[in-house]
Amino acid sequence: MKLSTKGRYGLRAVLDLAVHADDEAVALSQIAERQGISINYLEQLIAKLKRAGIVTSIRGAQGGYMLAAPADEISVGDILRALEGDLSPVDCSIVNSNEGNCDNADSCVTKYVWKRISDSINDAVDAIKLAELVAESKKVQAEVGMTDPKAKQTCGK
Amino acid sequence: MKLSTKGRYGLRAVLDLAVHADDEAVALSQIAERQGISINYLEQLIAKLKRAGIVTSIRGAQGGYMLAAPADEISVGDILRALEGDLSPVDCSIVNSNEGNCDNADSCVTKYVWKRISDSINDAVDAIKLAELVAESKKVQAEVGMTDPKAKQTCGK
DNA sequence: AGTATAACCAAGTAAATTAATAGGAATTAA
DNA sequence: TTAATTCCTATTAATTTACTTGGTTATACT
Numbered sequence A, B: 001m002k003l004s005t006k007g008r009y010g011l012r013a014v015l016d017l018a019v020h021a022d023d024e025a026v027a028l029s030q031i032a033e034r035q036g037i038s039i040n041y042l043e044q045l046i047a048k049l050k051r052a053g054i055v056t057s058i059r060g061a062q063g064g065y066m067l068a069a070p071a072d073e074i075s076v077g078d079i080l081r082a083l084e085g086d087l088s089p090v091d092c093s094i095v096n097s098n099e100g101n102c103d104n105a106d107s108c109v110t111k112y113v114w115k116r117i118s119d120s121i122n123d124a125v126d127a128i129k130l131a132e133l134v135a136e137s138k139k140v141q142a143e144v145g146m147t148d149p150k151a152k153q154t155c156g157k
Numbered sequence C: 001a002g003t004a005t006a007a008c009c010a011a012g013t014a015a016a017t018t019a020a021t022a023g024g025a026a027t028t029a030a
Numbered sequence D: 001t002t003a004a005t006t007c008c009t010a011t012t013a014a015t016t017t018a019c020t021t022g023g024t025t026a027t028a029c030t
Helices: A005-020 A028-035 A039-051 A076-084 A092-096 A105-126 A130-146 A149-156 B005-020 B028-035 B039-051 B076-084 B092-096 B105-126 B130-146 B149-156
Strands: A055-058 A064-067 B055-058 B064-067
Touching (some): A005 A028, A005 B105, A028 A039, A039 A055, A039 A076, A076 A105, B039 B055, B076 B130, B092 B105
Antiparallel strands (some): B055 B064
8 A cells, every 4th residue: 555656756756847947847867866766767757747748848958847737737646646547545447347246245345445545545635736845845945944954853754 | 556455355354254243253264255265365364453453263163253342443444554554655664764854855845745645544444434334235235135136236336 | 082173373486566777769959 | 960858668676465385273072
């Protein structure tokens, strides 16, 4: 029941992109370096984001990536689903088809459990817009900048 | 972001146990057969449930398993956490320690996302009591019993 | 007392998935 | 023309999952 590095790295990458975008395209190498993620791996993640229409790209020298929409129109849910696929705790095929269909009442009933988990996850991530994270990120950055190094710890937990 | 068969089979097994318990212990072999799960594998799952204090066992001939508490005092959350471990979308160690600590504001901010997902999952599963599922299961069973075979389909989706 | 039934335990294994790595082709600004 | 960059595909190492195997211990029943 864990997100893979796709979701973890990928969300950070999009956030980095959103924070550092000044209507110039941002090169993947910059994101990779700032976030400490292998550029080759990040390439695969951003490809998913592009396919999902979350980012656009400009090829060639001075090229890079940009958000395809304003940060307040992109939800964390959009991003995570693009990276991880469906966020349901079981495969749709299990819910829809008959891995122990109603011959087995218990299988049937547990499907409602999976549905409720799935809905709660999707509601949670759809409620968080990228813009919120950008604002929070800039705030944190500012705080760290103005206090002494030990202040970092307040953020950990 | 998927539950493993541990959670899926295990919840079904506990539900089966709850449905078929008439203050007699239920043998694992019966649960395994009814649910179509390998008994050897199920053994490993029920061991987790026992360690977590969700079921108790009686050894020897005529032995078996019983719920350790009334079904309305056991939540689906208790069961799934026993089987799957922590239901957070990332390892606690990532949230607590510094996989890119606040040197990297973005890592710092995404931790709040993981926390919100985690809370929503746990709230959802803790709100569902085993007793609810037992009632639902008995209802479904009754429905299937009294209608023709084709009625099964209403349950699938 | 003997036997069948059951829980309990530990180790091994095959398949799948994850998390990368590697190497190059296509595109474009300078 | 060159350097920077996206884009694409294939391979690989490590990890995790989903079992299987082969026992042992405990206990009711005869």
